[in-house]
Amino acid sequence: MSGSPELPTRLSIDSGVILAYYLGEELGSVVKSRLFSSESRVIYHNRLCVAELFYVLCRRRGRATAIDYTKTFAEAGYSSLVSLDELDLEAGAYKCERPISLADCYVLAVAKLMRAAALFARREEEIVKEMKAKPLGVEVLFLEDYTQ
Numbered sequence: 542m543s544g545s546p547e548l549p550t551r552l553s554i555d556s557g558v559i560l561a562y563y564l565g566e567e568l569g570s571v572v573k574s575r576l577f578s579s580e581s582r583v584i585y586h587n588r589l590c591v592a593e594l595f596y597v598l599c600r601r602r603g604r605a606t607a608i609d610y611t612k613t614f615a616e617a618g619y620s621s622l623v624s625l626d627e628l629d630l631e632a633g634a635y636k637c638e639r640p641i642s643l644a645d646c647y648v649l650a651v652a653k654l655m656r657a658a659a660l661f662a663r664r665e666e667e668i669v670k671e672m673k674a675k676p677l678g679v680e681v682l683f684l685e686d687y688t689q
Contacts (some may be wrong), residue, residue, distance in 0.1 A: 548660070548687065549574055549680065551611040553585045553652035554620060555645065556593035558684055559661030563598060563610050568662055571687050577619050584620040585609065585655050587647045591615070623651045639671050660684060 558576070561568035576584060586684035591611060608686035614620070621652055631650035645668060646660070652659035661668065672681060 545685070548582070548682070549658040551583045551585075551657035552576070552682075553587075553623075553648050553679075554590065555648045555659075555661045556586075556597070557592045557615060558660055559586075559590070559594050559620075559670075560597055561662050561684065563594075563614075563652045564601065568684050568688065571684055575687060581583045583657070585623045585651050585657060586620045587623055587632075587651050589647045591622075593644055597645065608623055617686075623655060625654065626630045627654060636638060639669055641667050649677055649679055649681075658682050670676075 547580075548649050552584050553571075554576075558568075558572055560566075570601040576582060589612075594614065595607050595611045598610050602610075625662060627649070628650050630663070631653055632643065632646040635641060635646035639646070641649075645665065648661065651657070659677075660682045662684045664683045664685065668677075671677060
């Protein structure tokens with residue numbers, strides 16, 4: 542990891558970032574060492590991120606584990622929930638203009654409103670395609686690029 546670039550201090554995270562940590566994936570060690578251990582980093586998430594975290598954990602590990610992990614994430618304070626009226630409009634604008642999932646549109650909208658970079662766990666084809674077609678208006682990063 543010493544050769545990989547430094548993450549920005551302000552990040553809007555996708556549920557995949559948190560899931561990598563809770564599911565014990567290789568990327569989860571990057572989350573622990575580079576995101577959760579930094580006191581100077583400001584991390585944001587949105588309500589759809591929480592819903593995705595819960596339903597994926599529920600499907601893979603069961604309802605009780607999903608409740609426990611989701612509550613733990615919310616109470617840990619590693620990330621701040623962004624819930625603004627403008628967020629819905631901004632996410633809707635991304636969705637209106639681009640064939641990107643609604644959840645990913647929310648990550649981008651949080652990044653835009655909070656002047657942060659959008660961090661996704663892995664390169665998602667539709668996001669990369671859209672970035673090439675027309676800039677998204679925010680810096681987009683992929684956690685998998687920080688594993689070297």
